[in-house]
Amino acid sequence: MKRLDRYILSSYLSPMMLTFFVMTFVVMLQLLWLYIDDLVGKGLGLTVIAEFLFWGIVTYVPLLVLPLSTLLSSLMTMGTLGENNELLAMKAAGMSIQRVMRPLMGLVLLVTIAAFFVANSLAPYAHLQIRTLMYDIRQKRMEIKIPAGIFYNGIDDYSLRIERQDERTQRMYDMIIYDHTDKRGNVSVTRADSGYMKLTSNKTHVIVKLFSGYAYEESQQQSGDSVFPFQKRYFSEQEVLIPLQNYEFKRSEDNDRFKNQAEIKSLRELGMISDSLALTQHNLTNTYTSDFRYKASLARTHELDTTKTFRERYIYTINSDSLFALLPTQRKITAVNSAINRVTQALSQNEVYITNYEQADYPKRRANVEWHRKFTLSIACLIFFFIGAPLGAIIRKGGLGMPAVVSSFFFVIYWVVDISGKKLAQDGVWEPAMGIWLSSFVLLPMGIFLTYKATTDSALFNTDRYIDGLKKIIKIFNKKRRQS
Helix, strand or coil: CCHHHHHHHHHHHHHHHHHHHHHHHHHHHHHHHHCHHHHCCCCCCHHHHHHHHHHHHHHHHHHHHHHHHHHHHHHHHHHHHHHCCHHHHHHHCCCCHHHHHHHHHHHHHHHHHHHHHHHHHHHHHHHHHHHHHHHHHHHCCCCCCCCECCCECCCCCEEEEECEECCCCCCEEEEEEEECCCCCCCCEEEEEEEEEEEECCCCCEEEEEEEEEEEEECCCCEECCEECCCEEEEEEEEEEEEECCCCCCCCCCCCHHHCCCHHHCCHHHHHHHHHHHHHHHHHHHHHHHHHHHHHHHCCCCCCCCCCCCHHHHCCCCCCHHHHHHHCCHHHHHHHHHHHHHHHHHHHHHHHHHHHHHHHHHHHHHHHHHHHHHHHHHHHHHHHHHHHHHHHHHHHCCCCCHHHHHHHHHHHHHHHHHHHHHHHHHHCCCCCHHHHHCHHHHHHHHHHHHHHHHHHCCCCCCCHHHHHHHHHHHHHHHHHHHHHC
C-alpha cells in the first residue's frame, strides 16, 4: 500500500469512528425517548437498561448507523481534502478522482460486507433478545396507582376502591378493601375513613395503613355449639400487609413466542419460509381448481382447449335455455333451487379458498421483504459512499457543518423512499423486490451523476454560476419586453 493510500485511509477512519459513535449515541437517545415509559418507575437495574439499549442499538446498526456514518464520513473526508487544497494537489499530480477514491472504495466494500453479516446474523438475534426483554419489562408492574371512584383489581386476590385522593399528601379517603385470598367470595371486607399505601423496598409487599374503620368477616369457625358466621371489628388505626406477585423483574426462560416473526430469521430461514408458504398456496390452488373442475365436468359436454384461460375453459356449451323449457313446472322449481344451492356453495368455497390463500400470502410477503432488505441495507452503505465522496470533492467543505446538512438531506430522501417501498411491498401493492429495492434505484443514479460531476470538475454548488445564469435570463426577458 502506498503512503498516499494510507494517508487517505487514515483521513477517512477518524471521521468514520466519530460519526459511528455519534450516530450510536443518537440511536440510544431515540430508544430512551421511545421506551421511557416502559423503563422508568419499575425499579429496573442498570444492567437491564444497559442490555436493552445495547440490543436496541445493534438492531439499528445496519438500518441507520452504518449507512449514515458512511455517507457523512466520506463527505467529510473528501470535503476536508478539497478544503485544504490537498485534492487539488493530487489532481495536479495527474491523479483522477477515481484514483483518490480507490482505497476508500476497498474499505467501504469491507464495511458493506460487514453490514450484510450484521443484518443477516447479529441483527435477528438482537431483535429476538430485545423483544423478549421488552416483554419481560412490560410484565413487571409499575407503582400502584388506584383510580378514584372505581374498583382496582391490579393486585392479585384483592379489590380496592377509594373515593378520592389528595394529590399533595397522597392520602386516600373512604377506602374499601375486599380480600379474596380464601377464594370464598366477598367474605372479608375492610372499610376505613382514610389511609396511605406504599410499596416495600423490595416491591414484594404493599403496606396499607388505615385509619378509623371497620373490618367485616364471615367466619366458618365453631366454638362448641355456637357458630360465628359474621364478625364486625372496629379499629382506629391498622396496617395491612398485602403480598404482591409479578412485581419483581423476571427473565423469560422461553423466548419462542417471537421466533415466528420475519425480523428474527436469517437469510436461509426466510428463504425456507417463503418456499414453504408458496408450496402451501400452490397446493391450495390445485385443490380448489381440481374440485371446481370435477364439479364442472358433471355439467359440461366436453373439455375445451386447455390453452385458453381458466374462465374460458369452463364455459358450458349446453343450450341450457332449451333444456330448461322442456321441463315441467315442478322440475323447473327444483332445478332453480338446486342451481341456487350450487352457486351458494361455490361462493362459500371460494371465500374459504381466498381466506386460506391470504393467510399464507401475508407472511410470505413479509418473509420476502425481509429477505431482500438484508441486501439493500448493506448495499446502501456502498451507494451512500458514491454519493458522499464525490459530493465532498465538489463542495470542498470539511467539518460537521455543511456535510451534516447535506447528509441529512440525502438520508431523509432514502428513508422516506425506503419506508414507502417497504409499506407498498408488505401490503401487496408492489412485488417485494420492487418495493424494497426502490430506494437503491432512486439513489444509485444520484451517485453516478455526482461521481461524473466530480470527475469533470463541475462547479455544481457554485452559487456565483447560478446567479450569473439567473442574471442572463432576466436580461434576456427584459430585452424581449422592451422590444415588444
